[in-house]
Amino acid sequence: MQALIQELKEKIIAVLSLEDINLEDINDNDPLFGDGLGLDSIDALELIVMLDKDYGIKLTDPKEGKVIFQSIETMAAYIAANRLK
Structure with missing residues (x-):
């Protein structure tokens, strides 16, 4: 997970x-x-694109994004559990 x-x-x-x-x-x-x-909504869109492109994860629910993008640690845990690439 640290990697x-x-x-x-x-x-x-x-x-x-x-x-x-x-x-x-x-x-x-x-x-x-x-x-x-201090990221903003434009940065959130970039992160969503990165998840799709690099890990095969498609986010469609904005509420889901709020949970996933709380911190680096929550992002990593979500990616580890849901990545397709």
Whole structure:
């Protein structure tokens, strides 16, 4: 699971062009939106595309996304349980 968490951090930094953020700056349990990383709705769309492209996971329910994108750790757990790639 730790390898997947590391991979997710790298992908999020790359996909969202967060050049001012290092891997060490992202805590596994910090919120991705709001006070944590401060991501917005456009970033959420990018993350949804990344899940589909890289892991074969299609999100259709916005409520599901709120749960999955709470933190890096919740994303990694969801990917580990549902990935198709």
